[in-house]
Amino acid sequence: MKKTIITNGIFITHHEDKPVSVKGFMVIEDSRITYVGEQSPGPLETYDEVIDGTNKLYMPGLVNTHGHAAMSLLRGYGDDLALQIWLEQKMWPMEAKFTANDVKWGTQLAILEMIKGGTTTFVDMYDHMNEVAQAVEASGMRGVLARGVIGLCPPDVQTAKLIEATEFARSWHGAAEGRITTMMSPHAPYTCPPDYIERIVGAAHDLNLPIHTHMSETRREVEANVEQYGARPVAHLEKLGVFTRPTLVAHGVHLTDEEIEVLAKYDVRVSHNPGSNLKLASGVARVPELLKAGVKVSLGTDSAASNNNLDMFEEMRLTALIHKGVSGDPLAIPAAQALHIGTKMGAESIWLEDVGTLEAGMKADFVALDIDQPHFLPKTDFVSHIVYSACAKDVVDVCVDGKWVVRKGECLTLDEERIKREFAACFDTLVKG
Amino acid sequence: MKKTIITNGIFITHHEDKPVSVKGFMVIEDSRITYVGEQSPGPLETYDEVIDGTNKLYMPGLVNTHGHAAMSLLRGYGDDLALQIWLEQKMWPMEAKFTANDVKWGTQLAILEMIKGGTTTFVDMYDHMNEVAQAVEASGMRGVLARGVIGLCPPDVQTAKLIEATEFARSWHGAAEGRITTMMSPHAPYTCPPDYIERIVGAAHDLNLPIHTHMSETRREVEANVEQYGARPVAHLEKLGVFTRPTLVAHGVHLTDEEIEVLAKYDVRVSHNPGSNLKLASGVARVPELLKAGVKVSLGTDSAASNNNLDMFEEMRLTALIHKGVSGDPLAIPAAQALHIGTKMGAESIWLEDVGTLEAGMKADFVALDIDQPHFLPKTDFVSHIVYSACAKDVVDVCVDGKWVVRKGECLTLDEERIKREFAACFDTLVKG
Numbered sequence: 080m081k082k083t084i085i086t087n088g089i090f091i092t093h094h095e096d097k098p099v100s101v102k103g104f105m106v107i108e109d110s111r112i113t114y115v116g117e118q119s120p121g122p123l124e125t126y127d128e129v130i131d132g133t134n135k136l137y138m139p140g141l142v143n144t145h146g147h148a149a150m151s152l153l154r155g156y157g158d159d160l161a162l163q164i165w166l167e168q169k170m171w172p173m174e175a176k177f178t179a180n181d182v183k184w185g186t187q188l189a190i191l192e193m194i195k196g197g198t199t200t201f202v203d204m205y206d207h208m209n210e211v212a213q214a215v216e217a218s219g220m221r222g223v224l225a226r227g228v229i230g231l232c233p234p235d236v237q238t239a240k241l242i243e244a245t246e247f248a249r250s251w252h253g254a255a256e257g258r259i260t261t262m263m264s265p266h267a268p269y270t271c272p273p274d275y276i277e278r279i280v281g282a283a284h285d286l287n288l289p290i291h292t293h294m295s296e297t298r299r300e301v302e303a304n305v306e307q308y309g310a311r312p313v314a315h316l317e318k319l320g321v322f323t324r325p326t327l328v329a330h331g332v333h334l335t336d337e338e339i340e341v342l343a344k345y346d347v348r349v350s351h352n353p354g355s356n357l358k359l360a361s362g363v364a365r366v367p368e369l370l371k372a373g374v375k376v377s378l379g380t381d382s383a384a385s386n387n388n389l390d391m392f393e394e395m396r397l398t399a400l401i402h403k404g405v406s407g408d409p410l411a412i413p414a415a416q417a418l419h420i421g422t423k424m425g426a427e428s429i430w431l432e433d434v435g436t437l438e439a440g441m442k443a444d445f446v447a448l449d450i451d452q453p454h455f456l457p458k459t460d461f462v463s464h465i466v467y468s469a470c471a472k473d474v475v476d477v478c479v480d481g482k483w484v485v486r487k488g489e490c491l492t493l494d495e496e497r498i499k500r501e502f503a504a505c506f507d508t509l510v511k512g
Numbered sequence: 513m514k515k516t517i518i519t520n521g522i523f524i525t526h527h528e529d530k531p532v533s534v535k536g537f538m539v540i541e542d543s544r545i546t547y548v549g550e551q552s553p554g555p556l557e558t559y560d561e562v563i564d565g566t567n568k569l570y571m572p573g574l575v576n577t578h579g580h581a582a583m584s585l586l587r588g589y590g591d592d593l594a595l596q597i598w599l600e601q602k603m604w605p606m607e608a609k610f611t612a613n614d615v616k617w618g619t620q621l622a623i624l625e626m627i628k629g630g631t632t633t634f635v636d637m638y639d640h641m642n643e644v645a646q647a648v649e650a651s652g653m654r655g656v657l658a659r660g661v662i663g664l665c666p667p668d669v670q671t672a673k674l675i676e677a678t679e680f681a682r683s684w685h686g687a688a689e690g691r692i693t694t695m696m697s698p699h700a701p702y703t704c705p706p707d708y709i710e711r712i713v714g715a716a717h718d719l720n721l722p723i724h725t726h727m728s729e730t731r732r733e734v735e736a737n738v739e740q741y742g743a744r745p746v747a748h749l750e751k752l753g754v755f756t757r758p759t760l761v762a763h764g765v766h767l768t769d770e771e772i773e774v775l776a777k778y779d780v781r782v783s784h785n786p787g788s789n790l791k792l793a794s795g796v797a798r799v800p801e802l803l804k805a806g807v808k809v810s811l812g813t814d815s816a817a818s819n820n821n822l823d824m825f826e827e828m829r830l831t832a833l834i835h836k837g838v839s840g841d842p843l844a845i846p847a848a849q850a851l852h853i854g855t856k857m858g859a860e861s862i863w864l865e866d867v868g869t870l871e872a873g874m875k876a877d878f879v880a881l882d883i884d885q886p887h888f889l890p891k892t893d894f895v896s897h898i899v900y901s902a903c904a905k906d907v908v909d910v911c912v913d914g915k916w917v918v919r920k921g922e923c924l925t926l927d928e929e930r931i932k933r934e935f936a937a938c939f940d941t942l943v944k945g
Contacts, residue, residue: 360836
């Protein structure tokens with residue numbers, strides 16, 4: 080068993096579900112943290128590796144609970160257009176051309192960006208998911224993956240997609256030493272007919288897996304749901320039995336008080352995507368109200384086509400900022416709560432119970448920030464500095480499941496130069512094709 | 513005369529007041545740009561310095577039009593408190609203890625953060641301004657500086673402050689090879705009695721200098737102005753003759769349609785501080801309406817106590833994001849407009865006519881970003897990448913007035929290690945004292 084100790088570091092740990100910083104030591108044994116505290120846990124000679132944590136701030140790896148990694152290929156491709164024009168003239172024609180190879184390299188580029196930027200776990204909902212799972216396995220990251228299915232197609236195609244999604248979920252759940260788990264994913268209530276959603280729910284029951292779907296992202300979508308099905312999305316999905324499974328919904332921007340109560344009752348988790356919701360002019364989710372009702376809220380970047388980076392520090396900062404500005408309450412979503420949402424509550428939201436906080440017994444998923452920089456001074460409040468001042472590029476070291484995946488800003492598991500080259504070739508072919 | 517050419521770079525220049533990117537060459541002769549274009553301007557042998565711009569994105573230096581640099585000493589000191597508690601129990605008691613030495617090192621740390629992060633010009637309104645001016649001079653940055661005066665004091669103290677502000681403005685205007693200009697600055701309508709504001713306006717007329725003041729930052733401030741003076745802040749300042757001088761107001765969050773018309777009529781410029789306004793729950797300024805009315809809008813970080821970093825890329829991104837999210841219009845403030853506001857319109861807002869764009873004849877104030885990174889791929893739209901994806905830490909080289917002040921991420925003009933050490937000592941003394 081390999082034993083590593085980090086000395087003289089500052090560590091973000093949790094005290095009664097609130098992140099706090101302590102100066103001291105952390106011990107990692109194989110894939111788990113066995114000690115975090117101010118006191119030395121014993122003589123350094125007993126450790127295989129001793130790391131000097133001076134000028135480093137160690138925090139839990141960030142948990143990105145909604146995205147479509149391969150869409151990094153569409154970053155900056157037609158920004159600042161009206162939503163329907165952007166979708167119909169830019170996104171969909173390009174996505175229709177995506178091959179398995181595009182998903183492979185698009186996902187690897189996104190993983191590279193995420194992992195170097197301090198994200199250790201991500202949720203992905205897309206197509207060609209075997210490529211995604213293989214990329215996660217190779218990268219050393221943790222992934223919660225789902226083949227997102229759109230049901231606006233003939234019955235035989237629906238069935239083929241469901242079989243593919245089921246096969247993917249079954250074969251990869253628990254893979255990569257447990258770093259990969261899977262979900263079943265009807266894309267959205269507006270892209271899946273009701274009976275198809277019911278079939279997907281049935282498959283999720285058979286596999287004993289959670290469900291991940293988009294829901295209530297735009298006002299127009301909610302209105303269309305009422306027109307088409309006589310119910311708002313929450314009641315619609317409730318009726319179809321979705322919430323009889325553990326469920327993670329992405330966005331949840333347009334929710335009534337009653338809908339928030341329904342989500343709380345079923346313990347439905349909400350992935351808040353503030354950057355994407357602002358950029359696409361979808362609105363500002365009612366995060367303070369969701370949290371007050373006891374709904375678990377986490378953070379997602381959504382894809383790089385609507386964000387446009389995959390920097391989870393920005394999502395934490397946006398969360399801490401916009402709800403204050405929009406509500407007029409300077410106490411809305413304090414820094415500690417934003418950090419909690421981006422780490423421990425994020426992990427809980429995707430049913431990972433031993434990830435998201437630096438405490439004995441937890442998985443060793445953590446990142447180190449270089450705090451010997453002006454924007455981390457003075458040494459007032461490190462939780463505040465993480466949320467209001469830090470960015471992805473402050474990350475220097477990243478450890479997932481007890482293994483180093485980034486040291487001194489370099490990714491150890493992936494070939495960055497090759498990924499950038501292959502990615503550029505994929506994009507060129509897509510644009511020309 | 514020194515001649516430098518940058519080859520193989522991507523350059524953000526302006527076409528009809530809209531930033532656009534061109535691949536090619538830029539020539540700098542002494543303090544000015546003399547060429548930007550796709551075609552080679554001639555044989556490389558004729559240049560003193562040839563720089564390979566491969567994988568670099570060159571853009572105008574960012575212009576930060578509102579802040580209090582020395583308050584970096586209060587970064588993270590009492591965040592997430594109600595505004596009055598934060599001010600009365602945290603900010604004011606500490607600021608009351610600030611010495612010239614604190615301002616010296618607090619400002620230098622802020623300048624270090626700004627300059628390394630791509631800001632080449634900043635506005636500063638504070639006390640002990642000789643220290644600030646000396647720091648600007650030494651750093652190589654461009655500064656538009658004002659001794660901010662609060663008039664809630666006996667007449668003799670008011671007079672002493674006005675003399676000090678006038679002396680400062682007179683003696684430093686045009687200093688440091690023209691990199692320093694000055695303004696007169698009544699702190700705010702709620703901290704300066706009307707007759708005192710009139711005296712400051714008189715001094716600004718005598719010196720032929722612009723005026724910089726806080727205005728209409730919070731709803732409460734506007735209401736209090738109506739209670740105390742029977743007018744909202746815009747009418748109040750108009751009546752006091754402030755707008756007979758060229759004027760830059762910070763914040764301008766709470767404005768009616770009529771007030772926006774008044775600002776347009778007098779060509780009053782507004783420094784939009786989105787990060788600070790969100791964090792302090794002041795609200796969201798009506799930037800699309802201001803721009804539509806023809807008001808020049810620029811961006812400010814405000815101080816590190818209410819932001820908390822001094823990353824102007826974030827202010828551009830917030831500007832491009834929040835107005836979409838709040839208005840529901842995905843076309844509000846496109847990326848190109850946000851970049852224009854953060855650069856050329858920023859410079860125009862503080863009466864610098866030869867700064868803010870990379871074009872022949874302009875001052876050589878520019879920065880280079882390292883774009884050989886995942887979040888700058890694919891090479892779709894560099895203006896979009898700057899606004900939606902970049903951050904201060906992507907900046908590698910910075911040139912101001914034709915002189916390199918940052919190369920490969922290292923500041924050439926300031927002693928970073930000493931600044932961090934002295935800054936930490938100042939903070940420790942302030943906390944203990």
